[in-house]
Amino acid sequence: MxxxxxxxxxxxxxxxxxxxYLIDGDVEQAWLYTLENPWLxxxxxxxxxxxxxxxCRRTVSPTYGETFEVTDVQGRTHILFHWGNYVGNTMGCILLGTTRDPAVPAVWNSRTAHTEFMDELYGVEQFTLEIVDDDYQEAA
Incomplete structure (x- = not known):
């Protein structure tokens, strides 16, 4: 998987x-940027x-079309990977971008990033997502 x-x-x-990061065996490749709501x-x-x-399982969203949903999050449903630039574009989902600007804060080229995401996962029905919290820097 x-x-x-x-x-x-x-x-x-x-x-x-x-x-x-896309992980294939021992090879780890930095890939896209993400933007989410703050921790509340x-x-x-x-x-x-x-x-x-x-x-994460492949699904079809009425708004975003074919994408992936993060499943089994306690107390939560319909957490999707989709496009958008700002926190105002998400309701608990994960936005994708090819670049980011923590000063704004925003991710950019989000539709392109979502297309790259789906192209990379062509034929994949599910994958494992590990979310890791680093030592944080504050957005500018």
Whole structure:
């Protein structure tokens, strides 16, 4: 099974940001940037999810089309990978970007990043996601 790590490295009261790594055996490749809500005790629609290991399954969203859903998050459902630039574009989901700006805070080229994400996972029905919280720096 494919494994992806989301390594969070920026967090403050406005945002949580990180980097996705694609893991293939012993090879680890930095890939895309992420933007999530700040940590608000895992409250639905307004918080990022807790660090941990999850299974992500391919799904079709009425809004975002084909994507992946993070499953088995206690007390939460419908956590998707999708496009968007700012915290206001997510309700507890994970936004993807090819670049980021912690000063704004935002991820950029998000639709392109989502397309790259789905292209890389072509034919994959599920993968393991490990979310790791680093020592944080605050967004500028």
């Amino acid at each position: 494919i494994e992806i790590r989301l390594q969070r490295d920026v967090r403050d009261d406005r945002v949580t940001m990180g980097r996705l 005790d895992n409250k639905p629609n307004i918080s990022c999810i807790p660090a941990g290991r999850y299974i």
